[in-house]
Amino acid sequence: MDSIDEIQSFLRVDARLDLKAVALGCVLGLTGTEDGRCMLLRRPCLLSALIFLAQDKSESIAKEACLAIVNISAEELGSRSLLFSHDSKGTAQDADSDNNIVVVMIKMIMDPDSCLADHACMILSNLTRPSGNIEHVILLIEKCGFTLDQVVSVFTTQGYNRRGANLHYLGPMFSNLSQSITFRRFLMDHERCIIQRLLPFTEYESSHVRRGGIVGTLRNCCFDIENHDWLLSPKVDILPCLLLPLAGPEEFEDTEMDKLPPELQYLPESKLRETDPDIRKMLLEALIQLCAKRSSRELMRERNTYLILREFHKWEKDRTVLLACENVVDILIRTEDEIGEDNIHDIDVPLELHQKFQKMDEDFIKD
Structure with missing residues (x-):
């Protein structure tokens, strides 16, 4: 029996607590190195044991098991092994199984008295990062006794967890899941109020993780052109939520100010812009997707989007973000005759021009 097999023999729920703790400590240490993770x-069966121990009656044991799973799931191979390791055919596990990692983690998140809910959120965020895992995770969530709507409600309910868990990492999980058309259809169901409940978190100061996760989710939703009119309509009104994090405390002439959405008018001197360049870039990527249709471009011009971006461009220092801003502005300042197409994606750009523009963008960022 080698050392790993010996350690594994103590990773049982019914093992002595002290032996279980020592064995689990060894496993946690191994998850901190690439060689150790490959060995595990x-x-x-050891991965299965960790999922069982994450439900141990001892909080310290359960916490260490969850920390080990966080480390293992951070890499694609580890995340897939945790999702599919118990099925030799590589198919998703039975949603009723106590060793199904998605089911176990969702139950932790939905339990308001769980002290491990934040660890569970991190694990699900990791599991959904590889695009090949997403549909499996959605399927399991839908079969585990809770709905996606309930998971969103937990995320948007302040103080839901009574043990101090903040559930911020559900934001990145939503962003990952929104790569799937299945999840985007759920978010943008016109008969329900789902995406509207996420909009306020674009300005959530307490956590850039939550804020960035929701901005990423909204950015992905903006890739669905058929929903642009609805997203920009009063039923959702996504535009102010994308622009407000990019707005500063600048004062404008009354004639300019009156054209802005009310949320962007007369902002206080203390108004700060989004501090994370990656989040700023995602906001701009959402805006450029919304520029696809003529009706959307006209609405964005009417609501003086250019004014916010003009001042933002003066402030921004990150070259990658500046380029994203200029791409949006370049569309908005053109007349529709110059654009020449209702849907901007219908414009046929020759390959040589596409390559030339790509090279220009790369040179701009390097400059």
Whole structure:
């Protein structure tokens, strides 16, 4: 029996607490190195044992098991092993199984008295990062006794967890899941109020993780052109929520100010712009997607989007973000005759021009 097999023999729920703790400590240490993680991934039964121990009656044991799973799931191979390791055919597990990692983590998140809900959020965020895992995770969430609507409600309910868990990492999980058309259809169901409940978190100061996750989710939703009119309509009104984090405390002439959405008018001197350049870039990427249709471009011009972006461009220092801003402005300042197409995606750009523009963008960022 090698050392890993010996350790695994103590990773049982019914093992003595002290032996279980020592064995789990060894496993947690191994998850901190690439070689250690590779060694563990060759033992599917050990991964299964960790999922069982994440539900241990001892909070300290359960916490260490969750920390080990966080580390293992951070890499694609580890996340897939945790999702599929118990099925030799590589298919998703039975949603009723106590060793189904998605079901176990969702139950932790939905339990308001769980002290491990934040760890569970991190694990699900990791599991959904590889695009090949997303549909499996959605399927399991829908079969585990809770709805996606309930998961969103938990995220948007302040103080839901009574043990101090903040559930911020559900934001990145939503962003990952929104790569799937299945999840985007759920978010943008016109008969329900789902995406509207996420909009306020574009300005959530307490956590850039939550803020960035929701901005990423909204950015992905903006890729669905068929929903642009609805997203920009009063039923959702996404535009102010994308522009407000990019707005500063600048004062404008009354004639300019009156054209802005009310949320962007007469902002206080203390108004700060989004501090994270990656989030600023995602906001601009959402805006450029919304520029696809003529009706959307006209609405964005009417609501003086250019004014906010003009002042933002003066302030921005990050070259990658500046380029994203200029791409939006370049569309908005053109007349519709110059654009020449209702849907901007219908414009046929020759390959040589596309390559030339790409090279220009790369040179701009490097400059």
